[in-house]
Amino acid sequence: MKQSILRNNKFRYLLNTLAVVLLYLLIIFLTSGGILNRYQSNMFIQIGYNIILAVSLNLSCGFLGQLPLGHAGFMSVGAYASALFSMAVDLPVYIEFPAALLIGGIAAGITGIIIGLPALRLRGDYLAIITLGFGEIIRVVILNLKFTGGAFGLRGIEKHSSISWVFLCTVITIFVIHTLLKSRHGRAVISIREDEIAAEASGISLTYYKTVTFAISAFFAGVAGGLYAHYLCILDPSNFGFMKSVEILVMVVLGGLGSIIGSVVSASVLTVIPELLRSFADYRMVIYSLLLIIVMIFKPSGLFGRYDFSLGPAIDSAFRRIRGLILRKGGAKNK
Amino acid sequence: MTILNQIINGIQIGSIYALVALGYTMVYGIVKLINFAHGEIIMVGSYFTWYTMSRLGAPAWAAVLGAVVFCAVLGMVIEKVAYKPLRNYARISLLITAIGVSFFLQNAVQLIFKATPRMFQNIFPGSLKLGGMVFSMSAVVTIVVSVILMIGLSLLVKNTKIGKAMRAVSEDKDTAQLMGINVDHTISFTFGLGSGLAAIAAVLYCSSFYQIEPTMGSMLGLKAFVAAVLGGIGSISGAVLGGFVIGIAESLTKGYISSALADAIVFGILIVVLIIKPSGILGRPENEKV
Numbered sequence: 133m134k135q136s137i138l139r140n141n142k143f144r145y146l147l148n149t150l151a152v153v154l155l156y157l158l159i160i161f162l163t164s165g166g167i168l169n170r171y172q173s174n175m176f177i178q179i180g181y182n183i184i185l186a187v188s189l190n191l192s193c194g195f196l197g198q199l200p201l202g203h204a205g206f207m208s209v210g211a212y213a214s215a216l217f218s219m220a221v222d223l224p225v226y227i228e229f230p231a232a233l234l235i236g237g238i239a240a241g242i243t244g245i246i247i248g249l250p251a252l253r254l255r256g257d258y259l260a261i262i263t264l265g266f267g268e269i270i271r272v273v274i275l276n277l278k279f280t281g282g283a284f285g286l287r288g289i290e291k292h293s294s295i296s297w298v299f300l301c302t303v304i305t306i307f308v309i310h311t312l313l314k315s316r317h318g319r320a321v322i323s324i325r326e327d328e329i330a331a332e333a334s335g336i337s338l339t340y341y342k343t344v345t346f347a348i349s350a351f352f353a354g355v356a357g358g359l360y361a362h363y364l365c366i367l368d369p370s371n372f373g374f375m376k377s378v379e380i381l382v383m384v385v386l387g388g389l390g391s392i393i394g395s396v397v398s399a400s401v402l403t404v405i406p407e408l409l410r411s412f413a414d415y416r417m418v419i420y421s422l423l424l425i426i427v428m429i430f431k432p433s434g435l436f437g438r439y440d441f442s443l444g445p446a447i448d449s450a451f452r453r454i455r456g457l458i459l460r461k462g463g464a465k466n467k
Numbered sequence: 468m469t470i471l472n473q474i475i476n477g478i479q480i481g482s483i484y485a486l487v488a489l490g491y492t493m494v495y496g497i498v499k500l501i502n503f504a505h506g507e508i509i510m511v512g513s514y515f516t517w518y519t520m521s522r523l524g525a526p527a528w529a530a531v532l533g534a535v536v537f538c539a540v541l542g543m544v545i546e547k548v549a550y551k552p553l554r555n556y557a558r559i560s561l562l563i564t565a566i567g568v569s570f571f572l573q574n575a576v577q578l579i580f581k582a583t584p585r586m587f588q589n590i591f592p593g594s595l596k597l598g599g600m601v602f603s604m605s606a607v608v609t610i611v612v613s614v615i616l617m618i619g620l621s622l623l624v625k626n627t628k629i630g631k632a633m634r635a636v637s638e639d640k641d642t643a644q645l646m647g648i649n650v651d652h653t654i655s656f657t658f659g660l661g662s663g664l665a666a667i668a669a670v671l672y673c674s675s676f677y678q679i680e681p682t683m684g685s686m687l688g689l690k691a692f693v694a695a696v697l698g699g700i701g702s703i704s705g706a707v708l709g710g711f712v713i714g715i716a717e718s719l720t721k722g723y724i725s726s727a728l729a730d731a732i733v734f735g736i737l738i739v740v741l742i743i744k745p746s747g748i749l750g751r752p753e754n755e756k757v
């Protein structure tokens with residue numbers, strides 16, 4: 133009986149919504165209840181946009197099976213577009229900020245289509261190289277444009293990214309990408325990862341799905357860029373170099389290619405670890421890189437592999453396990 | 468500066484790119500890995516030469532020889548420790564490990580020698596007058612040494628036993644093993660050879676640009692890699708051609724268009740070539756099998 137309730141879709145939506153609200157209340161309690169200081173609270177914002185970056189890259193990397201190395205380029209397009217918009221208009225925050233984020237996302241998405249159409253004709257390492265090239269070109273172009281502030285960076289962006297906004301965006305990103313992957317289109321995307329030739333033979337349009345997935349991935353990277361811009365209030369092109377793309381890729385691969393929960397956990401951990409290691413500031417990057425090599429050597433599929441977590445079945449199996457324990461105990465007593 | 472000078476400059480930096488690109492292309496040909504740590508090997512080689520010359524007071528030839536041996540051993544050790552355990556896993560894990568190694572080398576050197584750039588003394592002072600034109604000695608040495616090394620390398624790959632083994636392993640690892648080739652030794656040798664070339668490239672680079680820092684390897688490595696892909700990755704003559712094309716394009720852009728846009732133009736050339744001919748200028752197209 134319990135099984136049927138937990139497998140029921142409506143009930144599961146309710147359960148997930150409840151869990152998200154509880155998590156939000158917990159974060160708000162921790163940050164404004166005086167338990168965490170301002171510095172520690174701000175880390176939730178960093179965790180938030182890093183999760184969005186990692187999950188969106190996982191879509192094109194882990195689920196579509198391509199290897200793009202230019203994610204920071206999309207992030208920078210989104211960051212600059214949304215920052216320039218919010219600096220130009222003067223509206224109430226609850227209209228201006230979502231609109232700015234949306235514009236950032238759309239700008240990045242369009243860039244994704246422009247880059248994706250030629251780049252996705254190539255595969256494997258060549259795709260990696262060509263996206264890397266595009267990422268660097270985006271950075272150099274931003275560096276040389278007048279209205280982006282060039283090498284001095286873009287200053288005077290209003291600080292809009294609060295914990296609530298970032299939390300909302302993170303939840304929406306994960307929800308959209310998760311439901312997309314569970315849909316018919318998601319199965320088409322995954323089938324491309326498994327075998328391109330077989331997918332094409334089954335009537336799946338490779339160009340269409342690759343480009344659209346790439347654009348969605350870029351869109352969310354742009355949104356994350358918008359959050360980043362309105363959190364730091366200064367944009368510097370040198371922060372969006374090749375190393376930033378690699379940093380995001382590391383989050384995805386460490387968590388597990390094709391595991392959303394993996395990306396969420398590893399983005400959170402990899403945001404917090406460098407801060408925890410701050411007291412060993414000199415050694416921290418050395419430790420970080422050694423950690424990366426060791427995890428890869430001993431668990432090449434990433435910490436979570438392709439495992440994905442969902443609340444309903446997890447509670448279900450937990451219940452069953454508890455019931456099994458009680459029944460076994462009861463059986464032992466009867467004897 | 469005349470256009471001829473710009474081209475000579477381009478050939479000088481291009482031959483350094485070509486030497487580094489040879490390392491990328493050999494490693495890629497044999498284990499299908501974009502060895503991101505290769506750029507860092509150049510950086511380590513530069514620091515080794517700088518340290519032995521200016522701190523230990525060694526003569527230049529000893530420092531260069533030491534750097535070549537040190538980098539070759541370092542390359543082989545990296546392969547044994549970090550890449551070999553992952554040889555049969557997904558290529559992306561190997562790629563991430565390579566990125567990890569590159570991070571590690573960069574930060575380890577930064578920890579030991581600090582992040583401030585160090586000045587490098589000019590090993591090849593003086594200049595050479597030839598037919599009314601003046602060439603700096605470092606340019607002449609760079610071009611001559613690189614050309615000799617490239618010819619030597621292609622002779623090695625074509626005519627020696629180990630060269631034959633390298634070609635066989637890059638064609639088909641399993642079959643090569645069945646024919647009695649020691650695959651591990653061959654891969655190890657390839658890494659050592661590539662890293663040794665990188666060390667020489669490091670010395671040549673330092674003698675023309677006089678300055679070293681822990682992050683110098685990443686952009687140099689990236690451009691050399693672009694050169695390797697441009698020429699057709701896996702092909703030795705392609706790497707050389709790609710190196711010269713990138714070097715001359717960069718030098719002409721810096722001289723006549725804008726030095727800020729040089730990187731963008733280099734990557735732009737790469738993208739155009741990859742879209743028109745995805746396997747590179749001299750690369751062989753790969754057939755797809757079901």
